[in-house]
Amino acid sequence: MKHTITYILLTFVLFTQNCFAEYDQAPEINLPSIDGSVQLSDFKGKVVYLDFWASWCDPCRASFPWMSEMKKKYGSQGLEIIAINLDKERKLADTFLKDMDINFIVAFDPSGESAERFELRGMPGSYLIGKDGSIQATHLGFRDKDKKKLESAVEILLKL
Amino acid sequence: MKSLTYLAIVLLTASCSSMDTVKPWDKDLLAKKSMRPVPDYFDNFYDEHIYFSKEASTGGQSVGGGGCGCN
Amino acid sequence: MQLKKIKPGKIKKEISVAACALLQAPATVYATDAEWDVDTAVLYYGEGDGRVTAFEPAIYAGRDLGDGERIDLRIVFDVLTGATPNGAHASSVAQTFTTPSGSGTYTAQAGETPLDDSFKDTRGALGADWTLPLDRLSRVKLGINASKEYDYTSLGLNATYLKDLNNRNTTFSAALGFTNDIVAPVGGVPIGLSPMRQPGDTNREGSDDTKTITDVMLGLTQVISRTTLMQLNFSMGMVDGYQTDPYKIVTVVDPLTGLPDNTALLNLNADALPYVYEQRPDSRQTNSLFFRTVHHLTSDIINFSYRYYWDDWGVSSNTFDLRYRYQIGKAYLQPHVRYYLQDAADFYRHNLVQSTDVDAGGNVLLSEVSSDYRLADLTTTTLGLKYGYALGKNSELSIRGEMMNQSVDDGNVPSGEETPDLDAIILHAGYSFRW
Numbered sequence: 001m002k003h004t005i006t007y008i009l010l011t012f013v014l015f016t017q018n019c020f021a022e023y024d025q026a027p028e029i030n031l032p033s034i035d036g037s038v039q040l041s042d043f044k045g046k047v048v049y050l051d052f053w054a055s056w057c058d059p060c061r062a063s064f065p066w067m068s069e070m071k072k073k074y075g076s077q078g079l080e081i082i083a084i085n086l087d088k089e090r091k092l093a094d095t096f097l098k099d100m101d102i103n104f105i106v107a108f109d110p111s112g113e114s115a116e117r118f119e120l121r122g123m124p125g126s127y128l129i130g131k132d133g134s135i136q137a138t139h140l141g142f143r144d145k146d147k148k149k150l151e152s153a154v155e156i157l158l159k160l
Numbered sequence: 161m162k163s164l165t166y167l168a169i170v171l172l173t174a175s176c177s178s179m180d181t182v183k184p185w186d187k188d189l190l191a192k193k194s195m196r197p198v199p200d201y202f203d204n205f206y207d208e209h210i211y212f213s214k215e216a217s218t219g220g221q222s223v224g225g226g227g228c229g230c231n
Numbered sequence: 232m233q234l235k236k237i238k239p240g241k242i243k244k245e246i247s248v249a250a251c252a253l254l255q256a257p258a259t260v261y262a263t264d265a266e267w268d269v270d271t272a273v274l275y276y277g278e279g280d281g282r283v284t285a286f287e288p289a290i291y292a293g294r295d296l297g298d299g300e301r302i303d304l305r306i307v308f309d310v311l312t313g314a315t316p317n318g319a320h321a322s323s324v325a326q327t328f329t330t331p332s333g334s335g336t337y338t339a340q341a342g343e344t345p346l347d348d349s350f351k352d353t354r355g356a357l358g359a360d361w362t363l364p365l366d367r368l369s370r371v372k373l374g375i376n377a378s379k380e381y382d383y384t385s386l387g388l389n390a391t392y393l394k395d396l397n398n399r400n401t402t403f404s405a406a407l408g409f410t411n412d413i414v415a416p417v418g419g420v421p422i423g424l425s426p427m428r429q430p431g432d433t434n435r436e437g438s439d440d441t442k443t444i445t446d447v448m449l450g451l452t453q454v455i456s457r458t459t460l461m462q463l464n465f466s467m468g469m470v471d472g473y474q475t476d477p478y479k480i481v482t483v484v485d486p487l488t489g490l491p492d493n494t495a496l497l498n499l500n501a502d503a504l505p506y507v508y509e510q511r512p513d514s515r516q517t518n519s520l521f522f523r524t525v526h527h528l529t530s531d532i533i534n535f536s537y538r539y540y541w542d543d544w545g546v547s548s549n550t551f552d553l554r555y556r557y558q559i560g561k562a563y564l565q566p567h568v569r570y571y572l573q574d575a576a577d578f579y580r581h582n583l584v585q586s587t588d589v590d591a592g593g594n595v596l597l598s599e600v601s602s603d604y605r606l607a608d609l610t611t612t613t614l615g616l617k618y619g620y621a622l623g624k625n626s627e628l629s630i631r632g633e634m635m636n637q638s639v640d641d642g643n644v645p646s647g648e649e650t651p652d653l654d655a656i657i658l659h660a661g662y663s664f665r666w
Contacts, residue, residue: 056191086185112185121398123184140367143298181398186457189527194556194563197452197462197523199534201291202272202661203617203631205305207569209287210276210657214637216573216606217540217548219466220521223446224389224408228309228354228378 026050026129027117031084031107038107041133043080047157048129049150051083052115055096060124063142064100070154071104077158078131081105086112086123126150130157268293268625272661278653282346283313299364307356309380314348318479318602319506320581320648321345324490329504331417331478333433344651347478349417354380369394376410384413387444404450415439416477423510424595426496426503427480434500442472446517458527468517480506481602483583489645492585499593507583509601517542532556545577546606561621567633569613576606581644604650608640615657625665633657 029040029050040048051067053060064083071081081104085093088110097106109115118127121140128137128150137153139146182190189195198204204221212218213228270291277284289307296302317328321344327336330349339345356378364370369392376387387410394403414420419435421427428434446468453461483505485492491505523536534554541547551570556563578599583589588596615633622628635657639650 052185054185054188056188088188112183115183115185120184123187125184145298182400182454182457184398187454189458190454190460192527194532195460195525195527197460197525197534200629200661201270201663202274202289202659205289205307206272206274206287206657206659210635211571211611214605214635214653215548215571215609215611216544216546216576217519217538217550217571218517219446219448219468220464220519220538220540220550222389223391223406223448223466224374224376224387224410224444228356228380228383228385 024135025133026127026135027114029082029084029107029114031109031114033105033107034102038082038105040082040129043082043129044133045131046078046080047074047131047154048127049079049081049154050118050127050129051081052086052118052120052123052125053083054086054123055092056087057123059142061096063124063126064102066142066147068101068103070151074154074158075103079154079158082107084109084114086110086115128153128157131160266294267666268663269666270661270663272659275658276655278313278655281314281348282653283311283315285312286310299362299370301360301362303358303360303362305356305358307358309352309354309356311352311354314346315478316604316650317345317347318476318509318604319345319482319491320602320644320650322482322491323647326491327504328480328506329427329430333418333428334430336430342647352380352382354378354383368396368399374408382414382416384415386411400454402450402452404448404452406446406448406450408444408446410444412442412444412472413439414441414473414477420473420477421508423475424507424597424600426493426500426593427506427508428500428504429502432500432502440473442470442474442513444471445469455524460525462521462523464519464521466517466519466521468515468519470515470517472513474513474515475509475511476601476603477508479509479601479603481509481580481583481600482506483585483589486584486586489648495585495589495591496593498591503593507589507595507600509603510599511578511601512544512599515542515544530558532558544606546574548573563617563619565617565619565631567613567615567617567631569611569615571611571613573607573609573611575608576601579603579606581641581648604639607650608642609637610640611635611637613657617659623664627661627663629659629661629663631657631659631661633659 026040029038031038049067049070051063053063067081067083070079083104084107086109087093090108090110093108124142126139127135130136136157139150193199272289274285274287287307287309289305291303291305293301293303319326321339321342323341325341326339326345328345328347329336330347337347356376358374358376360372360374362370362372372391372393374389378385387408389406389408391404391406395401396403415438418433419438420440422434422436425434446466448464448466450462450464455461482491483493483496484490493503493505496503496505517540519538519540521536521538526533536552538550549572554565554567556565578597578601580600580602582602583595583600590596613633613635615631617629617631619627619629635655637653641649
């Protein structure tokens with residue numbers, strides 16, 4: 001029943017919306033992380049929620065607890081979350097992370113080079129990468145009403 | 161003076177489109193409260209009120225700010 | 232809607248299309264979360280020498296309601312005491328005037344600038360703005376402003392449309408405002424250009440009068456670089472209705488002696504004093520071109536603005552305003568300079584001269600005239616310093632002190648009659664926090 005509703009919802013959305021964001025393979029990412037380094041290609045076979053954030057971006061603050069929740073719920077089903085920080089100073093990111101419960105990968109890119117390659121258009125900005133490494137969806141901003149839609153998309157990608 | 165005004169507007173608009181777009185992740189400094197056009201609400205508010213009462217020019221920064229019988 | 236058996240490949244495409252139709256939320260440059268931003272402040276303004284003193288406490292509270300919607304509220308109280316120049320100038324003789332209520336008198340000694348000290352006024356003002364997003368990149372802001380003091384009521388509505396362009400590097404705005412003011416002066420609305428009379432005898436045209444203000448503004452805010460922002464606004468306004476200051480007069484002087492002379496005015500009324508009530512046009516078309524730039528240095532910030540103003544009363548002005556913020560850890564020091572140059576209104580006069588401006592029957596030969604120094608050629612120079620301290624991530628304590636000097640260029644007037652400089656002190660203390 002739940003799947004039926006989701007498919008109907010998506011079909012409805014398909015018929016009422018217009019979208020041109022069709023990317024192919026996600027660009028490679030090789031960045032330092034909290035405890036070592038992270039490489040995007042290592043996660044082929046998993047669904048990756050890639051998020052670009054910065055300490056000065058307030059909606060990013062709201063998205064962190066939600067990302068922790070998603071990792072807790074879907075981590076065992078193959079969801080990986082990578083949050084790439086774009087602060088120019090590491091200590092600004094550290095202050096932000098200090099009062100957050102992180103159970104996902106956090107990487108650091110002060111040069112913004114990875115954001116450039118992903119053609120990031122706003123902050124926060126996220127990309128849903130499928131098991132085959134292709135970008136399935138892009139999202140800008142983070143509002144309360146986005147949570148359900150994003151979660152549905154994650155669920156569907158995990159089932160493919 | 162009128163023609164100068166129009167020229168200024170045209171120039172600024174024209175130069176805007178040819179400017180390199182600033183990337184979203186390069187807006188860290190602009191996100192600071194101190195980088196807002198009006199960083200302190202009452203600084204600007206009190207000043208506008210004082211000068212509205214003591215001078216003959218009005219506005220420029222907003223519309224319909226409310227009047228007073230300032231003597 | 233029919234549910235069909237969907238093949239894996241097709242699902243992928245549907246998700247692609249559907250998921251990326253997840254409509255993007257506004258990722259604002261200055262975002263705040265769902266709590267109240269509160270700003271409390273108090274202003275003391277003092278001119279010294281028995282002139283105007285104002286005490287103005289105020290509170291601002293703003294809150295994001297989610298999804299780009301926001302409300303901003305403001306409440307301000309204004310307590311004014313002290314005396315204001317009535318338009319007449321210092322003379323080599325003592326001068327006596329009738330109070331606005333028409334029941335008493337006040338005097339200015341020889342050499343003293345006449346000041347009317349019957350003003351003790353309290354004013355309350357409320358403002359509210361509601362911002363509604365229209366789509367990811369555009370929004371509309373609706374505002375209301377209301378104020379009340381015992382002799383003045385103002386009510387205004389305004390609407391602003393804002394749209395972000397160029398990856399949010401440009402914001403275009405268009406605003407429209409309508410304000411309605413009711414002036415109900417103490418003693419009633421005087422008949423313009425008629426003589427001020429001895430106490431007990433009044434010549435009023437009514438108890439109140441109104442004016443309406445319509446203004447439009449087009450604005451452009453542009454991100455120039457990572458460190459610089461610029462703003463350009465063009466505004467036009469139309470004021471219709473009663474714009475005369477009901478408490479201001481103009482002196483009629485003898486062409487030879489230069490002293491106040493009511494001889495001709497006595498032909499109009501036996502109680503005439505040598506002064507007539509001022510009269511301003513009942514329509515005013517204003518224009519303003521405003522530019523601002525904010526620039527971030529290594530840790531300091533420069534905020535500079537310039538405004539050119541001109542209207543059909545002949546008033547034009549140049550305003551330069553510069554603030555430099557020296558960041559010192561959690562605190563900052565911010566010197567401020569403001570320089571204002573004004574060209575007089577066409578109908579501004581130092582005095583009315585008998586025979587030239589007033590005929591033998593006591594009739595003023597001009598259709599508009601005012602001696603209010605605020606319409607004269609003048610320069611205002613303000614120097615100030617502000618100190619702010621961040622108590623926490625979202626709270627700040629600040630104090631600001633400024634000195635304002637206003638100097639009028641009287642041109643060729645008899646010595647002793649010059650408009651004295653106005654020197655005022657401005658003190659402002661503020662506390663802002665998140666609640």
